[in-house]
Structures are given as structure tokens and as C-alpha cells.
Amino acid sequence: MTTNVPLLEVRDLRKVFHTGGGLTGQPRRQLHAVNGVDLAVQPGQTVGIVGESGCGKSTLARLMLGLYAPTAGEVLFEGASIAGLSRRELLSVRRNMQIVFQDPYSSLDPRMRLRDIIAEPLVTHGQVGRGRGSLGRRRERVGELLEAVGLSADDQDRYPRELSGGQRQRVGIARALALDPKLLVLDEPVSALDVSIQAQVINLLARMQRERGLTYVFVTHDLSVLRHVADYVAVMYLGRVVEFAPTEQLFKHARHPYTLSLLSAVPVPDPALERRRRRIVLQGELPSPDNLPSGCSFHTRCPVARDLCSHEAPRLDPHNGPGHQAACHFPVSSAEDLLPADSSVRGL
Amino acid sequence: MATLIVDELSGGFRLPAGTVPALDGVSFTLDEGETIALVGESGSGKTALILALMRLHPTPPFAYTGGRIALEGRDLLTLPERSMRQIRGGAIATVFQDPMTSLNPVMTVGAQIAEAVRIHQKVGREESRRVAVNALGEVGIANPEARARAYPHQLSGGMRQRVAIAMALACRPKVLLADEPTTALDVTSQAQIVELLKELQHRHGTAVILVTHDLGLVAQIAERVLVMYAGRLVETAGVDDLFAHPHMPYTWALLQSMPSRAPRGADLITIPGQPPNLLHLPPGCSFSPRCPFAGDACRAAVPSLAERSPGHSAACILEPADLSKRQRDLETEVSPTP
Numbered sequence A: 001m002t003t004n005v006p007l008l009e010v011r012d013l014r015k016v017f018h019t020g021g022g023l024t025g026q027p028r029r030q031l032h033a034v035n036g037v038d039l040a041v042q043p044g045q046t047v048g049i050v051g052e053s054g055c056g057k058s059t060l061a062r063l064m065l066g067l068y069a070p071t072a073g074e075v076l077f078e079g080a081s082i083a084g085l086s087r088r089e090l091l092s093v094r095r096n097m098q099i100v101f102q103d104p105y106s107s108l109d110p111r112m113r114l115r116d117i118i119a120e121p122l123v124t125h126g127q128v129g130r131g132r133g134s135l136g137r138r139r140e141r142v143g144e145l146l147e148a149v150g151l152s153a154d155d156q157d158r159y160p161r162e163l164s165g166g167q168r169q170r171v172g173i174a175r176a177l178a179l180d181p182k183l184l185v186l187d188e189p190v191s192a193l194d195v196s197i198q199a200q201v202i203n204l205l206a207r208m209q210r211e212r213g214l215t216y217v218f219v220t221h222d223l224s225v226l227r228h229v230a231d232y233v234a235v236m237y238l239g240r241v242v243e244f245a246p247t248e249q250l251f252k253h254a255r256h257p258y259t260l261s262l263l264s265a266v267p268v269p270d271p272a273l274e275r276r277r278r279r280i281v282l283q284g285e286l287p288s289p290d291n292l293p294s295g296c297s298f299h300t301r302c303p304v305a306r307d308l309c310s311h312e313a314p315r316l317d318p319h320n321g322p323g324h325q326a327a328c329h330f331p332v333s334s335a336e337d338l339l340p341a342d343s344s345v346r347g348l
Numbered sequence B: 001m002a003t004l005i006v007d008e009l010s011g012g013f014r015l016p017a018g019t020v021p022a023l024d025g026v027s028f029t030l031d032e033g034e035t036i037a038l039v040g041e042s043g044s045g046k047t048a049l050i051l052a053l054m055r056l057h058p059t060p061p062f063a064y065t066g067g068r069i070a071l072e073g074r075d076l077l078t079l080p081e082r083s084m085r086q087i088r089g090g091a092i093a094t095v096f097q098d099p100m101t102s103l104n105p106v107m108t109v110g111a112q113i114a115e116a117v118r119i120h121q122k123v124g125r126e127e128s129r130r131v132a133v134n135a136l137g138e139v140g141i142a143n144p145e146a147r148a149r150a151y152p153h154q155l156s157g158g159m160r161q162r163v164a165i166a167m168a169l170a171c172r173p174k175v176l177l178a179d180e181p182t183t184a185l186d187v188t189s190q191a192q193i194v195e196l197l198k199e200l201q202h203r204h205g206t207a208v209i210l211v212t213h214d215l216g217l218v219a220q221i222a223e224r225v226l227v228m229y230a231g232r233l234v235e236t237a238g239v240d241d242l243f244a245h246p247h248m249p250y251t252w253a254l255l256q257s258m259p260s261r262a263p264r265g266a267d268l269i270t271i272p273g274q275p276p277n278l279l280h281l282p283p284g285c286s287f288s289p290r291c292p293f294a295g296d297a298c299r300a301a302v303p304s305l306a307e308r309s310p311g312h313s314a315a316c317i318l319e320p321a322d323l324s325k326r327q328r329d330l331e332t333e334v335s336p337t338p
Helices: A056-066 A085-095 A114-124 A134-149 A151-155 A166-178 A193-211 A223-229 A247-253 A257-265 A269-275 B047-051 B082-088 B109-120 B123-140 B156-171 B188-206 B216-223 B241-244 B249-256 B298-299 B320-336
Strands: A010-019 A029-041 A046-050 A072-077 A097-100 A183-187 A216-218 A232-237 A239-246 B001-017 B018-031 B035-039 B062-071 B094-095 B176-179 B207-212 B224-229 B231-236 B306-309 B312-314
Touching: A010 A056, A029 A239, A029 B018, A029 B312, A046 A056, A046 A223, A056 A183, A056 A216, A085 A097, A097 A166, A114 A134, A114 A151, A114 A166, A134 A151, A134 B109, A134 B176, A151 B176, A166 A193, A183 B298, A193 A223, A193 B249, A216 A223, A223 A247, A223 B231, A232 A247, A232 A257, A239 A247, A239 A257, A269 B216, B001 B047, B018 B047, B018 B062, B018 B231, B035 B047, B035 B216, B047 B176, B047 B207, B062 B094, B094 B156, B109 B123, B109 B156, B123 B156, B123 B216, B188 B216, B207 B216, B216 B241, B224 B241, B231 B241, B249 B320
Parallel strands: A046 A216, A046 A232, A097 A183, A183 A216, B035 B207, B035 B224, B094 B176, B176 B207
Antiparallel strands: A010 A029, A010 A072, A232 A239, B001 B018, B001 B062, B224 B231, B231 B312, B306 B312
């Protein structure tokens, strides 16, 4: 365990969105996107956040960057809360935390050349001049960044439409690295890419982390990617972290029934193993975050839920030694505990 | 007996800039009840092939330039459009990636399944509604009577894909073409849909062609695999054989680039560069510019898809034994065992 100040920490973070009402004719509802998350990210680490759509992982990522104001709780960067900061102070914190988005098609302005896309953060933060006089300096910096991410300095006069998906994602990474940040929040950075291109971008991110000592928050729905890149994994379900553990520990000794069912749902590229595997197929649908179940929010789909689970929400408590936490009243020790006694679990 | 025989199927898009050879001499057979996976990167021609099998490409710009598609002995390429319309959704059904765009947003899901049933079977309104509700029940939708009255937007993504599958299977097709049916879904819904497809296929003996880029899904569901690159089939094999002994460097590289196959933190083996532009295919083997094992002979002539070991064909001139040795060498070089 380390006693260092985390680079990024969130404490009891909550975000409620209001939907409906007004002219929509829909009833006014409160949508609890992030519902009490505590998480600390140590410098140089990669913390993965995994969960299905609607679990709040992207909202959490945006809260971490101060792109959304939290409804409650706080975000600390290098030990200081970003909530009370003035515009100017926030700007200087922002320089150190950047984001790479999922879709390299919609996150780059189609009317800007690469040189302007990548220079924009440099200009905004006053690191290079905006005017004609600084053109040479801008070209030099942009060229360095393009080469760092495996593109060519000569590419800077091109437009995003001339690039493939993988090349665009490299541009997104170059833009995020322009200010030499300490923290990168990666929101599904490889999900839109083909598997071979995905591998190129994963290798690039690993190299950037080694060379620049970066800290990553890696948000994804893909557990096999996290197993490869993350030091710690936080599993989210309906706005909460239900399990947090060192990566190998999570893959080998998960305790939360939801984590185990996620792990068992991931297909493995090994046909013989796939034929032997028994899969925990969750029943039913994900409840809506505007109408959360009482007690443990997973109890409606949990194969081992008991009475207590529908009344009382479990806390994220330590299990299995240092750094491993699970929010479950009745944590299980293996996937076997979740499968029916007979092996006829194939169908629905 | 083969349900579907595709023989030397070729076709392309005639564009002002030239003809894009989207399909080049594609041959395979699909047996009754069999599941074949069709894999490859975006732009390799997977979807072009599926649409060509259904004759769904607008012609022009698409034109068939050769070959034959035989469904239970009937040559689909010579059928009049009217008969083809009976086959689509009848003997051959499709499930696409995004159920939101393949379902009609202004019709209840029950009504659209019933409509499909009336088009293909001589049944009345009452009967077609009953078939639709049954079909919804069969794909595991609880309370199908009520859900039949729902509109697509009232259902979750996983539910919508179940509806699309119910519609595809309502007319008991011989062949189901599933184009990335789980790609848009979350992993737990994905698992539900895969189990459902397997079960329904088993029950009705439907033959399935599953188009996917997800090799994990292939391992889970397919019996045989067709690997596509630049409009051609470059490797075909049984699923175990393909994963254990890929005879085509492209297949090997696809498998290696999956994060779950590599040791944690190690660099992944990647395929350098991009898939080729079909308008300007490189000389010889179209994969040679990206292939770590390519030599001069590879750039001299296009290798044909030939059987290199029993039941296992590859379009590669390298000897399988030699190739697997060089593949292993490269794997240990990238991630040395401690």
C-alpha cells in the first residue's frame, strides 16, 4: 500500500441528471448517473473502469475532468479539490488532465487541418502564439507530437477525412498529449477500431505511458482490453463501483456476482475452452437509472440475492486482502457458486 | 447436403474512378444446420458478400461479374426479382448489427413480424398475429402478448435484437445471415443473444453465416471459419484448426492482435499499415505489403485458395510447417518468456 497523495481522487461523487418535465410532456425524473463513487488513482498507474452502457462510467470520467459539476461529493487533483477553483486556476489543472474520446470521427473538427486541431490546446493555454509570427514554432511542436504518435510531421496539413479510424485516434492522442499532461482519461479509446488497429493504439498508449510517466483512467466495456493494460479495475453497475481490485486479482478471485457474470460473458478466443465453459447468463434487463431498485441495485438480477439485499445497500468493503473491495452482502468465491447445480444452463 | 453453394462469385462496384472488385472468386458451401463465421477487418468485403448473396446491392453501381449462388439447387442469380423477394425473409433471413435501424420505428413489433409472416406464408391476419406472438415468446421475451404491442423505441437494445431475431426466424428460414448481430450490444446482452441463437439453431436446424470481427465470438459459436481480405477468401478451416494452426499470416496476425492472447503488459503483435484500397491492389498477394513473412514470390502472383492440410485451405504460398515455425519465432521475439 502506498501512502502517496493520489494524483486523482474522487470522494462520494454523485451526479443526478433531471429528465422530462417542461415541454416534453414526460414526468420529471431524477436520473442517478453516478451514485456515490470513491476512487483513488496513484501516479503512474492505469485504473480501468468497466461496466455496461448506462452504468455511469462516462459520466464519472467527465466528472473527474470537471467537465460536469458534481451534484455532491468532490474531485481532488494532487490533493486539492477542483470544485472551488476559479476559471484561471481550473485552466491550469486542466492542462494536467486531458481526455481521449471513443469516436475519432466525431471528436475531430472536420473543417480543421491536423496542425490546427493539435495546436489548439497549445494556443489556448498560451504555450505558443496564435499569430503568424509563431507559425514556425507551432509547426515544430505539432510535428513532434505527430511523430510521437506514429504519424508523420508532414501530415499536419491534412484534414481528418483523409485519415483512417486508427490514424484519427492517433491524432486524438497527440492533441491530448500536447500540453504534456499528467493524467489522461481514455473514454473507450479503442472500441471503435478494428482489432488489428486496436492493437496498434494499445501499444502506442503503453509506450506513451512508459516514456512520459503518464497516469491513465481507462474507461471501457471491454474486460479483455483492461486485463492487458490496467493495474487496477473498478467494476461499475448503475452508478456505483461494485468491485475494485488489482487486475489479476479481479480476474482470478472476483467476489461480486456481477463481476463474475461479466467475466463469464466475455468470449475467449479459444474454441476448445469455449466449449467447456459454463456461462452465467444474467436474467432480465438492466434497471433504469431513473428508477433504481431498493437496497443493492443488483439484487433484481442477482442469482444469489437474499432478503437483506432488497432492503439494505451493501458498502464497498475490503475482501481478500489489500486493495480488493466488493460491495456485496454475500460475496461468492467462484463462478461455480452462481451456476445452478445441474449443468443445463446453456439456454435461457 | 449443402444448403447453400457459392461458386467463384465475383462482383464489383462500377464507379467513375474505376471498378472496385468487392468480391473476387468467393467459393464456399454451407451445410444444413451448420454455423460458419465470416471474419475480416472493416472493408474486407464481409458485408458486400452478405448483400450479394441476398441480391440486395443496387445494380448499378454493383454488377455481378461471374459465379453462381445455389440455394437448395436453385440458382439465385438467374431468378426474377419477384421470386427473389419471396426468398428474402423466407428461405434466407437476415439479422443486422443495429436493431434500431432494421426495425420500423412507427409499427409495433408484433405488427411488423405479422406482416413478414403474411408476405411469406398464406395465412390470415389472426393467424399471423398468433405466429408473431409465438415468435416473440420463443426468443425469450417475457409476456409476449403485451410486448407485441410495443414500439421498437420502448425496448432496450438487447430486446430489439431479440425482436429482429424473432422476425428473421418466424418464417423458418433455411439460412440465417447474421451480420455483426451482437456488436452493438453490451457484453451480458451479447451472451444472452449468442445463447439464444445457438438454441434456436439447434431446435430448427437453421444454417447460419455469422459475420463478425470478434474472434472470441467465432470461438464461441462457429464450426467453420472463412477469413476474408480485400474481397477474397484467404483461409477456410474448422474452428479449432484455424485457431491452433493458422495457415495464412493475416489470420495469425488477427489472432495475435487480440489483447487476451498476449501476456499482460507485453506489446501486442500488430498488423502494420491499413487494408489496401481495392482500386489499387498491390501486385501479387494483396496482404504482402503488411505481411512480416512476405518474400519476392509473394509479390509476383496472386496465390489461389488451395487445400494446404486436410480440410484447411489458405491463399498463401508459404509451407504451413515453415510458416508456423516463423510465427512462433516472432511471437517469442515480441514477448520473450522469462
